[in-house]
Amino acid sequence: MRIADYSVTKAVLERHGFTFKKSFGQNFLTDTNILQKIVATAEIDKGVNVIEIGPGIGALTEFLAEQAAEVMAFEIDDRLLPILAETLTDFDNVQVINEDILQADLQERIKGFKNPNLPIKVVANLPYYITTPILMHLIESKIPFSEFVVMMQKEVADRISAQPKTKAYGSLSIAVQYYMTAKIAFIVPRTVFVPAPNVDSAILKMVRRKEPLVTVKDEDFFFRVAKASFVHRRKTLWNNLTNYFGKSDDVKIKLEQALTQAQLAVNLRGEALSIEEFARLADCLWEQFAH
CATH class of the missing domain: 1.10.8.100 (rRNA adenine dimethylase, C-terminal domain)
Structure with a gap:
């Protein structure tokens, strides 16, 4: 049984008396096939370190830990720490950090990987209400993340990956595509989450360019x-x-x-x-x- 199996998720939440906080944008994924697809899209193997944001009860973390060298998961909600300690107890390659990713000193944190020289990928189910600030914070940080495979509201994924002369194209498309290539890998229906959000999601795959797309004076x-x-x-x-x-x-x-x-x-x-x-x-x- 996987953490993401609906019956397991339900039992874990009930056992810990966990209630969802709207302010953290918590929606837990309960579909193991989609989690497998996310990890496959990110091409995770033992030669890669992963940063995850908002692990929840560890549904995606479990799949990442099986494939990656190490996983560093940032969780802002301290109520989830005892749950993660229980659900991820079998993995010695996972660090859970109780910190807001926007406040974290990532340069310092990544020194905490056993082998900090491995390529770092960001794989996460991002909280909807703060997707763009998190992405821009990570992209603009001086950390050379090689790739992002992140779940977000479909509409935001459309805007990030949009091409000129389309309705979705705007300053966000430019800000991300300057640094990364961006492509929607697949759509995730709202029905596979607990609680179900009001919108569908998309998995966006972004790969860092060797050089920014254009050279500018400033x-x-x-x-x-x-x-x-x-x-x-x-x-x-x-x-x-x-x-x-x-x-x-x-x-x-x-x-x-x-x-x-x-x-x-x-x-x-x-x-x-x-x-x-x-x-x-x-x-x-x-x-x-x-x-």
Whole structure:
């Protein structure tokens, strides 16, 4: 029997008198086939260390521990610690850390792996309400995670993996795809969770690029321009950029010059631009405004 088997999950929760906390976005997966698929998608073997976020009662952790060299699982809810100590008792290659992943000093933590030089993959069923901050925190940390295989709300996975000229494409697509390739591996129906969430989920596989997708003069400025370009999706690039940089004549002249230099029409919307075009635009704007 697996931890994820519904009867086992139910018995564990009842034995410990565990109640779900909405504030932690807790939805426990009770489908062993999906857990197997997640681990297969992540291509976990004994040459890989894994970081898991929000292990819950250890359903995914169990599958990861069987395949990986080591698993470091970050769990914010201290009520789950005695449960995890019980469910994962057979594994000596799992560390459960009672810490908020957004507050953790990951550089220090990963030194706690027996072999910290192995590639590190992030495999997790992320809490829906905080998926994006966690992902961006991990991607922007200086830790060279080789891969992420994470479950999230399908709509967020669509946005991260979206291509230009689609409704889902936006600053989040750009922020992630700058560093990683992103592809939806498969969809997970809401019915396989306890309690069932209101939406379907998706497993998103992201692999770190050797180099960022584009080279820009100032990364921070590039991301700010991308974000500003999508503040009002229905507005043109010109309207969004004047809202961001200002509407004085001097600013408008600089904007016009930057757009001309970047070979972009003023009436385009943000979603029409590829990441390469955003890089060109950001560099031209940087010359005008930040230089």
